[in-house]
Amino acid sequence: MTIDVRTRHAVHYSQSERMTSADLRENFVIENLFVAGTLQAVYTHYDRMLVAGVTPTPDLVSVGSELAKLVGADYLLERRELGLINIGGSGRVIADGRAYALGPMDGLYLGMGTKEIFFESDNPFAPAKFYINSAPAHATLPSRFVGSADAIENNLGESATSNKRKLYQYLHPKVLPTCQLLMGLTRLETGSVWNTMPAHLHDRRMEAYLYFEIPENAFVVHLMGRPAATNHLIIRNEQAVLSPPWSIHCGAGTSAYAFIWSMAGDNQSFTDMDMVDMKSLK
Numbered sequence: 001m002t003i004d005v006r007t008r009h010a011v012h013y014s015q016s017e018r019m020t021s022a023d024l025r026e027n028f029v030i031e032n033l034f035v036a037g038t039l040q041a042v043y044t045h046y047d048r049m050l051v052a053g054v055t056p057t058p059d060l061v062s063v064g065s066e067l068a069k070l071v072g073a074d075y076l077l078e079r080r081e082l083g084l085i086n087i088g089g090s091g092r093v094i095a096d097g098r099a100y101a102l103g104p105m106d107g108l109y110l111g112m113g114t115k116e117i118f119f120e121s122d123n124p125f126a127p128a129k130f131y132i133n134s135a136p137a138h139a140t141l142p143s144r145f146v147g148s149a150d151a152i153e154n155n156l157g158e159s160a161t162s163n164k165r166k167l168y169q170y171l172h173p174k175v176l177p178t179c180q181l182l183m184g185l186t187r188l189e190t191g192s193v194w195n196t197m198p199a200h201l202h203d204r205r206m207e208a209y210l211y212f213e214i215p216e217n218a219f220v221v222h223l224m225g226r227p228a229a230t231n232h233l234i235i236r237n238e239q240a241v242l243s244p245p246w247s248i249h250c251g252a253g254t255s256a257y258a259f260i261w262s263m264a265g266d267n268q269s270f271t272d273m274d275m276v277d278m279k280s281l282k
Contacts, residue, residue: 002038003066010045013246017229028224029233030240033210034088034129039063039119041132043070044242046206047180047264050080051240052132056091058124063117075115081137082110082117083171083183084130085260087212087238091128094118100145102128105185107146107170109178112137129238131210135264137179146170151184162252163194173268180264187213187258195259199223199250199281200273205265207243211235213258220259222251227276248276 011027019027033040033053039061041052050071054061067076076082084093086102093100095114102108110117121127151170157163169175171183186195211220214237222233224247233241235251243249245265 003041003064004035004038005041005043005066005070008042008044008242011244013226013229013244016225016231019231024224024231024233028242029235030242033131033240034238036127037061041067041070044206046242046244048136049206049208049262049264050132050134051208051242052134054119054130054132055088055127056119056121057127058121061119076117076134077110077112077114079112079136080134081112081141081179081181082114082132082134083178083181083262084108084132085170085183085185086128086130087210087260088129089121089123089126091119091121091130093130094120095143098143102130102145103148105148107148107151107183108144109146109171109176110143111141112179113140114143131260133181133183133208133262135179135181139179141177141179144176146175150175157192157194159191161194161197162192163197164189164192165195178268180268182263182268183260185258185260188253188256190256192256193252193254194250195252196250198278199227199248199276201227201246201248201276202273203245204272205263206245207249207261207263208240209243210238210240210260211257212238212260214253215255218254218257220251220253220257223248227280228282230281248281
């Protein structure tokens with residue numbers, strides 16, 4: 001079993017505006033999160049968010065000492081909380097001896113103080129793909145399974161503006177208590193391509209996106225940067241993007257797709273957004 005851990009430092013917007021496409025990808029895109037039999041992790045300096053992907057096949061994958069060392073603790077969740085959503089086949093997460101069975105699009109919250117975490121796929125030929133976010137925590141809250149049926153469904157957008165979509169809130173105050181981590185899933189309906197428009201930003205929280213269900217020859221154009229100085233990233237299936245607090249949030253695909261969003265920062269108010277006038281985008 002392999003654990004690949006990397007660190008991404010925070011970037012000022014004045015630096016990003018001078019970057020090439022390769023530079024932008026190096027700093028903001030995570031290209032390989034799901035590698036069979038491994039745990040791939042990126043530790044960011046945006047609100048200390050940890051972004052990881054686990055694809056257990058065929059053996060158990062554990063959260064080892066590498067991640068504990070990364071966060072300067074005896075174990076990963078000594079002073080952290082963790083949320084995950086499974087975008088692959090069915091599998092299990094075993095946390096301090098308790099097993100949680102997760103089917104496709106099921107989620108799980110693990111509270112601060114959880115020591116031993118193992119990941120397992122039911123079928124190594126159709127492995128689970130656990131997408132993980134972890135942020136610092138200040139209190140111990142109960143761990144809890146959050147099935148796809150438990151998430152709050154929101155119907156957003158319109159066909160006329162090509163952004164009709166369903167947004168599912170998994171880790172959200174109306175579903176369960178967390179210290180600061182918010183996490184959910186958005187799926188665009190056939191014929192829609194914009195995940196958010198008009199664009200928005202929020203200087204009080206960072207955000208991470210995992211794009212998936214993108215057909216092989218399709219991609220998403222993820223827009224980033226300040227409203228008056230935008231850049232773009234071409235994102236393929238199962239790639240993630242780190243979105244700094246100073247960056248706009250929006251994008252469009254060449255077909256419908258889905259993405260998991262997660263946030264950490266000053267508050268847990270999903271509606272705390274600064275909307276951007278479409279005329280101001282450049």
